[in-house]
Amino acid sequence: MAEEKGKITPQSQDFPQWYQDVIREADLAEVAKVVKGCMVIKPHGYAIWEKIQADLDKRFKATGHKNAYFPMLIPMSFLTKEAEHVEGFAPEVAVVTHAGGKKLPEGEEYAIRPTSETIIGHFFGKWIESHRDLPLLINQWANVIRWELHTRMFLRTTEFLWQEGHTAHANHDESMEEVMRMLNVYGDFAESVMAMPVIRGQKTESEKFAGAASTFCIEAMMRDGKALQAGTSHDLGQNFGKAFDVKFQTESGQVDYVWQTSWGVSTRLVGALVMSHSDDTGLILPPKLAPIHAVIVPIYRKTEERAAVLEAGHKLAADIREKGFCVEIDDRDGKRPGDKFYEWERKGVPMRIELGPRDIAAGTAVTKLRVGGEKVPRSLATLASDLPAVMDGFQAFLLDRAKQFRAENTVTVDSWKEFLEVFEAGQSKFVWAHWDGSRETEAAVKEETKVTIRCIPLPGQGPDSEPGACVKTGKPSACRVLFAKAY
């Protein structure tokens, strides 16, 4: 347990420790300690979440959704209305039993929301009367609490921040269209903004959301070969419509229950970002989510040099800001340039710009990208205008690298022996293998290997669909599914 400041445990030595070290050294967050299972998201970490929020929020609005906010306290009775939903969430719900200095009367306790299907369902019931009120497309940015036993920063904490979309539709075709639309919003976001390739698929019965008719997800590969569910989109069918009596009058005058969906991503995405790109030097951020795109490190010896360098630095910073990028000048005295280089690398800033007397004389600055780059001198006159292309290139580089990593760690497996070999000694890869479709087989595989079915791929997301024999039982299978160890 090397909690030593300034040190990052190599990935290859201890991946979970590496993850903690990167978060600490990049100053993203810290374990709250005084509050069980919770974390403090520090400014640099929160800035990344704000970038994620801003981009997603735009996408939600572009697809017709409106933001709203519902109470964090939910009457306990609401949670019990949908049978599978209670069963799924009961063990991890925190309940308010006392308020106003008194114990609340029996049956009047409140749950702190673990998710909002129930309370939103209740209000949908009040708001929806006619097919003319549909579709109703709502999103909420909120915090939720789930009393988890094992917590890990960003990946699983007692309280986390998320976004939950809740929609109601007049028929199943329309609600399914919404489920897929939002799954694709998440998929596109993951790939084009987070530079994180994902596989879109459907969850098996045992992995689906409690109370959903079906659950769809995007699954990403972390740098240890494990899978991380990065987003979900649920077809709720009419389950919550019936539980909360959300009825509407159809065009033909009949009365029907609404068809609902819900979909969400959380601050877990910050953890996904860390584990998708970062290395033994620290955090690596794709430009589209970097709170700081470039940092200027001034270099000088004498006071006159300092003044000249800082002046040139501020001018360069102004040029860069004009192009829409965020740049910082690290003019702290008493810290030497080398120390600053390491610090900004740990924080994942995509580009470093060194500016010293030699550069100013030559009209250049020395630039270096966070990954794989040589030091490149660039003209002060064109640096800012070159930046959009450079950042786009870096963004594309990270996506390509992640795709390549995933390709190298994805295998097609046809025998149980081979399956065991892939996952032995705590290893994980993405494995495409046949499955007989039974809950029992899925459970047996999990029991024996801790490997789960991450998803049944949507068309084009996995190998070409061809029938085969289940890797575990040999029984017939319609297509290959994605197996992996998961977070």
Next chain:
RNA sequence: CGGGGCGUAGCGCAGUCUGGUAGCGCGCCAGCUUUGGGAGCUGGAUGUCGAAGGUUCAAAUCCUUUCGCCCCGACCA
């Protein structure tokens, strides 16, 4: 809830067996010299030794009680 471990300066730890002035490293503060890949020297500040009780001339150290945290096993975005 079962098994294991740990609480001493902001962080990481030594000291506990064998009771006797509260220590080390990093960080922090001040000054000088430094500054193109983690600076050096000098000086300085910081502790209810997790908490309560007991034994003793004397407790971080021994005894009792208690609280908290971490790791491993059953749930999960």
